[in-house]
Amino acid sequence: MASPLGQSATLHDIAARHLHARHRLLQMLREVQASRSYVPEEAIQFFAHVLNLPIARVRGCVEFYSFLHTTPRGQFDVYFSDSVTDRMAGSQIVAKRLADRLGVTLGQPRADGRVTVSMTSCTGHCEQAPAGLVNGRVFTRMTEARIEKMASLIEHGVPASEWPAEWFHVDDGIRERGITLDTVIPPGEAIRAALARGLPATLDEVERSGLQGRGGAGFPVGRKWRGAFDTKGTHYITCNADEGEPGTFKDRVLLAKYADELFEGMTIAGLLVGAKKGYVYMRGEYEYMMEGLQTVLAERRAAGLLGENVCESGLDFDLRIHLGAGAYVCGEQSALLESLEGKRGIPRVRPPSAVKIGLFGQSTINNNVESFVQAAQIAWKGADWFSAHGEAKSRGTKLLSIAGDCQRPGIYELPLGTTVREVLARCGGENAKAVQVGGPAGTCVGRAEFDRRVSYADLSTGGSIMVFNDLRDMVDVARQFAHFFAHESCGFCTPCRVGTQMLKHYADKIADGQGTQRDLEQVSSIGEFVKAYSHCGLGETAPNTLLDTIKRFPEEYTSRLLAEADFVPEFDLDASVTESRALTGRHDQLDQIHSD
Numbered sequence: 264m265a266s267p268l269g270q271s272a273t274l275h276d277i278a279a280r281h282l283h284a285r286h287r288l289l290q291m292l293r294e295v296q297a298s299r300s301y302v303p304e305e306a307i308q309f310f311a312h313v314l315n316l317p318i319a320r321v322r323g324c325v326e327f328y329s330f331l332h333t334t335p336r337g338q339f340d341v342y343f344s345d346s347v348t349d350r351m352a353g354s355q356i357v358a359k360r361l362a363d364r365l366g367v368t369l370g371q372p373r374a375d376g377r378v379t380v381s382m383t384s385c386t387g388h389c390e391q392a393p394a395g396l397v398n399g400r401v402f403t404r405m406t407e408a409r410i411e412k413m414a415s416l417i418e419h420g421v422p423a424s425e426w427p428a429e430w431f432h433v434d435d436g437i438r439e440r441g442i443t444l445d446t447v448i449p450p451g452e453a454i455r456a457a458l459a460r461g462l463p464a465t466l467d468e469v470e471r472s473g474l475q476g477r478g479g480a481g482f483p484v485g486r487k488w489r490g491a492f493d494t495k496g497t498h499y500i501t502c503n504a505d506e507g508e509p510g511t512f513k514d515r516v517l518l519a520k521y522a523d524e525l526f527e528g529m530t531i532a533g534l535l536v537g538a539k540k541g542y543v544y545m546r547g548e549y550e551y552m553m554e555g556l557q558t559v560l561a562e563r564r565a566a567g568l569l570g571e572n573v574c575e576s577g578l579d580f581d582l583r584i585h586l587g588a589g590a591y592v593c594g595e596q597s598a599l600l601e602s603l604e605g606k607r608g609i610p611r612v613r614p615p616s617a618v619k620i621g622l623f624g625q626s627t628i629n630n631n632v633e634s635f636v637q638a639a640q641i642a643w644k645g646a647d648w649f650s651a652h653g654e655a656k657s658r659g660t661k662l663l664s665i666a667g668d669c670q671r672p673g674i675y676e677l678p679l680g681t682t683v684r685e686v687l688a689r690c691g692g693e694n695a696k697a698v699q700v701g702g703p704a705g706t707c708v709g710r711a712e713f714d715r716r717v718s719y720a721d722l723s724t725g726g727s728i729m730v731f732n733d734l735r736d737m738v739d740v741a742r743q744f745a746h747f748f749a750h751e752s753c754g755f756c757t758p759c760r761v762g763t764q765m766l767k768h769y770a771d772k773i774a775d776g777q778g779t780q781r782d783l784e785q786v787s788s789i790g791e792f793v794k795a796y797s798h799c800g801l802g803e804t805a806p807n808t809l810l811d812t813i814k815r816f817p818e819e820y821t822s823r824l825l826a827e828a829d830f831v832p833e834f835d836l837d838a839s840v841t842e843s844r845a846l847t848g849r850h851d852q853l854d855q856i857h858s859d
Contacts (some may be wrong), residue, residue, distance in 0.1 A: 274309045285314045288605035300336040327607040329589030337372045337379035339417045343395040346385035346509040348666040352392035357405045364414040385509035386548045389666035390436045402430045441660040441676035446640045451568045453527045453643035462535045472646035473658030477633035479725035490618040491536040494626040500533045500541035503631045505594040508702035510727035513662035514632040522559040528635030533580035541582045591751040610799035654680035657718035665690045667730035684713040692730040702727035703744040704804035707811035741812045745770040748805035759802030762793035776823045
């Protein structure tokens with residue numbers, strides 16, 4: 264992660280800059296990580312002391328987030344994106360090439376402390392893969408030729424800030440625009456429209472529009488806002504800009520190009536329910552956008568669109584941006600709130616909903632980036648303008664992040680209700696045999712289902728569309744997703760903690776040609792159990808792709824299964840006791856294990 268501090272920053276500086284606020288603990292730890300390449304025990308004890316927190320809580324926070332470490336990383340800390348589509352573009356090949364070239368083991372710092380090369384979950388640049396991070400800076404379209412140059416720059420100690428600028432170029436990737444991307448609101452106009460209409464009437468307008476949460480679950484935005492509106496007491500507004508679902512990158516584009524619309528939507532929500540503060544929870548991989556976003560916030564404060572007396576309404580509202588540190592589960596609403604409070608991102612027990620008891624125990628409206636942008640546009644242009652698009656049960660348009668085996672990957676804004684077949688025609692993916700809708704947590708469909716619709720009534724998605732052609736091994740795709748969920752499970756509940764590990768194990772066994780029909784049945788049985796009994800959405804959706812691909816591509820599984828007669832035990836008992844037999848000199852006939 265890039266350091267805003269330099270080596271001279273002290274722990275006292277960091278704590279003072281964050282006003283010794285406990286809920287900013289994660290931000291403090293990020294700064295220590297950035298300036299020292301790890302979070303030493305000294306820092307853990309310091310923050311526990313000055314924030315009056317148990318040491319175990321601070322240490323637990325460090326150990327929870329993937330981008331925080333308790334041992335030093337290299338001077339150059341390189342991560343390659345490890346999503347399925349990044350792998351299809353060659354991410355593992357270039358990562359290994361760099362590691363070999365530098366003489367390092369993936370994930371381990373080199374002995375001289377110069378460099379660490381690691382893999383990480385999707386960094387949100389799938390259409391420009393292979394992508395990754397070096398000291399917090401995003402690089403895209405990495406090639407083997409660039410790897411050679413990168414290795415040389417690292418060996419010579421050239422700072423990443425002096426590397427070729429084109430390596431760090433990020434396209435917006437927009438391929439098709441609809442009403443959302445074509446509607447640019449002059450700063451403040453949506454707020455003024457909402458105030459002129461009247462805030463209660465604006466709430467009616469948002470409800471009437473039929474806007475559903477664009478994160479995938481689809482809870483009506485107006486109903487959520489109404490719940491907070493009707494709840495007494497202190498309120499907060501939070502924006503989920505974590506976008507950790509592999510294959511999803513549309514919020515990245517909105518943050519980069521439509522920040523005014525996002526802040527406008529959050530401000531309207533804040534004024535409506537009487538909130539004075541709001542927080543954008545942005546994934547750590549998007550840190551490179553912080554400077555631009557802070558500039559927009561400063562301009563809006565200077566223009567009277569944030570802070571005291573917003574648009575001379577007599578109401579106050581302001582925003583802060585909070586950076587995550589690499590934890591997929593923080594995309595879950597209640598885990599996000601925990602992280603915003605400076606804790607591990609462990610999902611809360613629900614009910615109550617966040618509208619009743621959310622951030623700091625107060626009523627909270629939490630929506631994602633696209634939802635707030637579209638809410639602002641509805642406040643400005645009206646419900647009829649929005650609801651004229653889409654279908655009866657899924658109003659409006661949806662931004663789709665499309666990657667994989669298609670000729671034109673990128674961002675497409677299409678009416679809800681568009682079929683998978685039409686999506687493929689637009690992105691040049693007509694030869695697909697499978698499409699993963701909604702990321703690893705979503706639904707995998709084959710050719711026979713390409714007339715199904717991307718909508719809340721059929722195939723719901725937060726935005727991710729992954730395309731796979733006939734050359735792709737769907738068993739291997741499902742295995743990669745199983746590894747992803749086993750790594751990202753927060754470990755809070757047993758069904759998810761143990762179940763995802765078991766699914767990973769069986770996925771490996773089957774993909775490696777060591778599984779039997781019985782193992783396949785075990786996957787289905789365990790998968791249904793994990794879905795039914797997990798604590799939060801991560802576990803409830805973790806088995807989806809395994810179950811979907813077993814159902815839709817059974818031949819790809821059965822073709823690699825062993826017959827029961829050919830079953831080879833995973834644990835070779837005879838081999839395991841060979842050494843002890845040699846040490847004890849015992850070779851009794853009775854201790855021999857026979858397959859018959």
